[in-house]
Amino acid sequence: MPKMKTKSSAKKRFKLTGSGKIKRKHAFKSHILTKKSKKRKLKLTHDTLVHKSDEANIKQQLALK
Secondary structure, three states: OOOOOOOHHHHHHOEEOOOOOEEEOOOOOOOOOOOOOHHHHHHHHOOEEOOHHHHHHHHHHOOOO
16 A cells, blocks of 8 residues: 655644644634734734644545545
8 A cells, every 4th residue: 555645725724732733823824914903913823723623634635544
C-alpha cells in the first residue's frame, strides 16, 4: 500500500502544537476591513485552536493518522 499524501491546502493552513492540538488562523481578515471595528480586527489577528469535532478530519488530511 502506498503512503498517503498530505493535502497541500491543509499543510499551509494548520500547524500542530506541542501538545498535539491543531492551530488555525481566523477567516475574514484579508479585505473589506474598513467596515470592521478595530476590536473585531484585533480578535481576528490571533490564532485559535481547531474545534474538537473537526480535528480527526484535519489530521487525516495532514496524514497524521
